[in-house]
Amino acid sequence: xxxxxxxxxxxxxxxxxxxxxxxxxxxGVAVQLVFGAILAWIAxxxxxxxxxxxxxxxxxxxxGFLKNSASFDVNQTLISYSGSDTYFRVFVVGILNTLxxxxxxxxxxxxxxxxVALCRLSPNWLVSRVGxxxxxxxxxxxxxxxxxxxxxxxxxxxxxxxxxxxxxxAFFLNNRGVIVPSPLAxxxxxxxxxxxxxxxxxxLALRSYARRALFAQGRAIRIWPYVxxxxxxxxxxxxxxxxxxxxxxxxxxxxxxxxxxxxIIPELVALTVGLSTYTAAFIxxxxxxxxxxxxxxxxxxGSSLGLSRGATLRLIVVPQAMRVIVPPLTNQxxxxxxxxxxxxxxxxxxLVSVFAGTALSQTGQAIEIIAMTMGVYLLTSLVTSAIMSVxxxxxxxxxxx
Amino acid sequence: xxxxxxxxxxxxxxxxERPAPVKTTGFVGFVRTRLLNSPTNILLTVxxxxxxxxxxxxxxxxxLVDAVWSGKDRTACLAENAGRPxxxxxxxxxxxxxxxxxxxxxEVERWRVNLTFALGAVLLLPLLIPxxxxxxxxxxxxxxxFPAVAFFLLHGGGITGFGVSWVASLLQLFADSxxxxxxxxxxxxxxxxxxxLLWAIGSIIAxxxxxxxxxxxxxxxxxxxxxxxxxxxxxxxxITAVIVSVILFVLGGGTRAGSRPLIASLATFAGxxxxxxxxxxxxxxxxxxxxxxxxxxLVTLVIAITGIVASxxxxxxxxxxxxxxxxxxxxxxxxxIEFWRGVPLITVLFFATYMLPLFLPGNxxxxxxxxxxxxxxxxxxxxxxxxxxxxxxxxxxxxGEAASALGLxxxxxxxxxxxxxxxxxxIPAIVNxxxxxxxxxxxxxxxxxxxxxxxLRASFADPVWTTPSTAFTGFAFIGIIYFIFCFGMSxxxxxxEHRLNAHRRN
Numbered sequence: 001x002x003x004x005x006x007x008x009x010x011x012x013x014x015x016x017x018x019x020x021x022x023x024x025x026x027x028g029v030a031v032q033l034v035f036g037a038i039l040a041w042i043a044x045x046x047x048x049x050x051x052x053x054x055x056x057x058x059x060x061x062x063x064g065f066l067k068n069s070a071s072f073d074v075n076q077t078l079i080s081y082s083g084s085d086t087y088f089r090v091f092v093v094g095i096l097n098t099l100x101x102x103x104x105x106x107x108x109x110x111x112x113x114x115x116v117a118l119c120r121l122s123p124n125w126l127v128s129r130v131g132x133x134x135x136x137x138x139x140x141x142x143x144x145x146x147x148x149x150x151x152x153x154x155x156x157x158x159x160x161x162x163x164x165x166x167x168x169x170a171f172f173l174n175n176r177g178v179i180v181p182s183p184l185a186x187x188x189x190x191x192x193x194x195x196x197x198x199x200x201x202x203x204l205a206l207r208s209y210a211r212r213a214l215f216a217q218g219r220a221i222r223i224w225p226y227v228x229x230x231x232x233x234x235x236x237x238x239x240x241x242x243x244x245x246x247x248x249x250x251x252x253x254x255x256x257x258x259x260x261x262x263x264i265i266p267e268l269v270a271l272t273v274g275l276s277t278y279t280a281a282f283i284x285x286x287x288x289x290x291x292x293x294x295x296x297x298x299x300x301x302g303s304s305l306g307l308s309r310g311a312t313l314r315l316i317v318v319p320q321a322m323r324v325i326v327p328p329l330t331n332q333x334x335x336x337x338x339x340x341x342x343x344x345x346x347x348x349x350x351l352v353s354v355f356a357g358t359a360l361s362q363t364g365q366a367i368e369i370i371a372m373t374m375g376v377y378l379l380t381s382l383v384t385s386a387i388m389s390v391x392x393x394x395x396x397x398x399x400x401x
Numbered sequence: 402x403x404x405x406x407x408x409x410x411x412x413x414x415x416x417x418e419r420p421a422p423v424k425t426t427g428f429v430g431f432v433r434t435r436l437l438n439s440p441t442n443i444l445l446t447v448x449x450x451x452x453x454x455x456x457x458x459x460x461x462x463x464x465l466v467d468a469v470w471s472g473k474d475r476t477a478c479l480a481e482n483a484g485r486p487x488x489x490x491x492x493x494x495x496x497x498x499x500x501x502x503x504x505x506x507x508e509v510e511r512w513r514v515n516l517t518f519a520l521g522a523v524l525l526l527p528l529l530i531p532x533x534x535x536x537x538x539x540x541x542x543x544x545x546x547f548p549a550v551a552f553f554l555l556h557g558g559g560i561t562g563f564g565v566s567w568v569a570s571l572l573q574l575f576a577d578s579x580x581x582x583x584x585x586x587x588x589x590x591x592x593x594x595x596x597x598l599l600w601a602i603g604s605i606i607a608x609x610x611x612x613x614x615x616x617x618x619x620x621x622x623x624x625x626x627x628x629x630x631x632x633x634x635x636x637x638x639x640i641t642a643v644i645v646s647v648i649l650f651v652l653g654g655g656t657r658a659g660s661r662p663l664i665a666s667l668a669t670f671a672g673x674x675x676x677x678x679x680x681x682x683x684x685x686x687x688x689x690x691x692x693x694x695x696x697x698x699l700v701t702l703v704i705a706i707t708g709i710v711a712s713x714x715x716x717x718x719x720x721x722x723x724x725x726x727x728x729x730x731x732x733x734x735x736x737x738i739e740f741w742r743g744v745p746l747i748t749v750l751f752f753a754t755y756m757l758p759l760f761l762p763g764n765x766x767x768x769x770x771x772x773x774x775x776x777x778x779x780x781x782x783x784x785x786x787x788x789x790x791x792x793x794x795x796x797x798x799x800x801g802e803a804a805s806a807l808g809l810x811x812x813x814x815x816x817x818x819x820x821x822x823x824x825x826x827x828i829p830a831i832v833n834x835x836x837x838x839x840x841x842x843x844x845x846x847x848x849x850x851x852x853x854x855x856x857l858r859a860s861f862a863d864p865v866w867t868t869p870s871t872a873f874t875g876f877a878f879i880g881i882i883y884f885i886f887c888f889g890m891s892x893x894x895x896x897x898e899h900r901l902n903a904h905r906r907n
Contacts (some may be wrong), residue, residue, distance in 0.1 A: 022726025032729040046760045125435035126449040140887035142840035153872035338745035366755035374744045381743035
């Protein structure tokens with residue numbers, strides 16, 4: 001009886017126009033055509049110039065060079081490598097070294113950053129001022145300056161190996177690097193690690209069970225004694241049964257150098273110290289802003305519900321602050337990874353230094369090598385930002401619900 | 402009634418005087434409340450004091466108390482000669498001062514560097530003070546006139562042609578390239594499987610190239626005539642001035658809009674003529690100083706300022722492109738921005754140093770400094786675009802819609818309504834990226850340019866000054882320079898932020 005609502009007209013022509021040229025319509029299509037022609041012209045110029053230039057320099061384009069023997073040495077490798085290995089292996093060695101310094105740097109930067117942030121938030125005037133001084137001084141000096149400072153001034157001023165600065169007779173600082181006790185695997189290592197993993201999985205399962213019981217039935221289960229037993233007791237028992245998992249070989253001064261122990265090259269020390277102290281200043285500001293972004297009323301509401309100060313922080317303030325902190329924190333981790341490319345200035349063998357530096361100057365394959373190097377960093381940052389957008393989507397969903 | 406009186410209590414004597422509350426103001430109160438109010442805080446204060454004692458005091462001692470202030474070479478800065486613990490070796494800085502500031506810029510020409518910096522400071526300072534008038538003229542002078550003048554001052558050299566010649570040469574290059582592409586395709590069509598198709602496309606492109614040659618023929622003919630006459634750039638300059646002014650007059654609305662655009666254009670050209678005459682650019686200009694001789698703070702500032710000036714237009718274009726609804730332009734902008742933001746600057750500099758020369762015609766060499774400048778500008782442009790995108794998003798939609806309702810075109814809406822508001826929003830973010838740009842200029846020392854940090858590193862190699870404290874002294878000195886610039890910029894950014902948020906304060 002009622003009149004059926006008419007369907008809107010399909011407006012195919014309009015939709016086509018929108019899809020091809022955006023709001024500008026056919027004008028947009030024309031702009032695109034011109035723009036596309038200009039891009040095509042630039043691409044043509046680049047390709048034709050590169051081809052003639054490579055021909056005059058007698059360089060064969062392509063990735064065939066990756067199979068050639070590299071014939072240079074790298075002073076720190078995580079996988080076995082010798083001069084007779086291929087350029088592709090150099091590439092992998094570089095990536096691993098970059099990963100190593102990034103992971104170590106991220107760990108220390110996070111620790112220092114959170115400590116400095118807490119200092120800045122401290123009600124103690126002196127401590128908050130010291131934290132502020134640290135942040136201002138570090139953030140206003142270039143990173144390369146700081147890395148070179150640690151490398152050329154501080155580490156170079158350390159004494160020769162014979163007069164090393166000794167810490168507990170186990171760590172030795174000298175101008176050749178840091179000598180640390182080297183861990184040696186014992187037969188007990190495998191069962192120890194297995195038990196540790198088992199304990200970890202079991203306590204995670206226990207935690208999820210306890211949470212479900214709390215949310216579904218309102219039953220609070222105290223799980224920490226079991227978790228402690230699983231995480232500490234179980235590996236300890238394993239250790240008693242199978243013997244120590246690792247022993248340490250302590251360095252000994254023999255003649256002019258150290259025997260035993262492992263040497264951390266000074267380049268790695270300088271780079272790690274520089275990167276982590278620099279990034280820590282930025283992380284400290286992010287953490288501080290995150291904690292300050294939680295309204296004071298949240299804390300007051302928590303205590304008026306009868307929660308203890310610790311519980312309020314753990315259950316109310318930190319989860320809300322983390323939402324603000326995590327995205328820029330990830331960004332800083334990414335920055336640290338990208339900044340680790342400054343290794344090339346002090347000769348730490350990271351990806352840029354060994355691959356875009358030494359391998360490039362040996363082969364002259366500039367286009368391929370720089371594209372591969374950029375590709376690695378680009379991939380890392382694109383993957384990270386994809387993960388972060390998923391995280392942001394989940395957060396906005398939980399806030400909307 | 403008495404019952405009630407008996408049950409009530411009435412105090413018979415005065416309450417005993419209580420001691421005054423603990424003082425919370427003044428120095429003592431401050432120490433009590435902010436430093437020593439709980440056992441934890443006392444511990445923290447002691448730890449903080451220890452930290453200060455072991456870091457700040459030795460630094461001051463090193464820089465001032467134990468420092469050596471005069472000397473000719475390393476012997477003055479050795480502990481055994483001074484007879485006391487030796488701190489900073491300031492004579493080293495005195496000896497290397499010119500190297501750290503000018504690099505190897507010839508001594509007789511250093512006034513040019515000083516003049517450039519003075520000019521820059523005179524133009525920049527009024528731009529930074531919000532209360533001063535004529536921001537438009539000032540910004541125009543700083544962002545357009547100053548870079549050109551600075552180039553001819555620092556690098557030297559003169560001009561042989563002007564607008565007409567440059568445009569003619571550029572268009573000729575373009576037409577040649579298109580003809581070349583067409584001929585290449587026709588050549589390929591003889592061997593390829595898709596021969597006829599390639600031949601057809603190649604012929605069309607070659608035809609376009611030939612057409613372009615004919616279209617630009619008047620310009621090239623004019624240029625050749627002027628070159629043959631050998632009059633220098635003045636005739637060319639006059640023709641350019643007339644053409645540009647007429648175009649501006651017509652596009653600006655002709656007589657309806659009054660003579661303002663015409664007068665502005667003529668005044669600009671008069672200014673250019675004055676500069677050309679003053680610097681003698683028509684007669685070869687100042688002696689050329691090769692950029693390989695530049696160094697120190699000069700290179701740092703040149704890269705920083707060029708990066709700042711060049712990255713802003715790139716950033717504006719990309720930010721607008723990213724918001725555009727035209728598919729190809731949006732995709733291009735997103736790809737460009739994400740690409741440059743995803744790679745470290747050092748690989749960008751490697752790209753500019755090793756890859757860029759391969760992409761240019763073989764007879765076209767690019768100076769090492771210019772390569773670094775291109776890399777830095779492309780890189781910073783992407784970051785600037787993201788800053789500006791935030792500002793564009795902060796301008797309410799209604800502003801653009803109101804402008805459209807008034808009948809303004811897209812260009813006018815953008816340039817008169819949206820962009821000015823967006824730029825105001827993001828000044829602090831832009832200044833912050835200038836700070837990181839300034840810090841990142843130190844990276845060019847890795848691609849063999851001697852900026853401030855690179856010059857310092859080079860000066861460490863001098864055996865005349867090798868002492869235990871040389872490295873620390875050098876780092877302290879340039880650290881102070883970097884700190885002054887970066888700290889100044891960050892304070893300025895705070896000041897602007899404060900000013901922009903004035904309406905939110907209570």
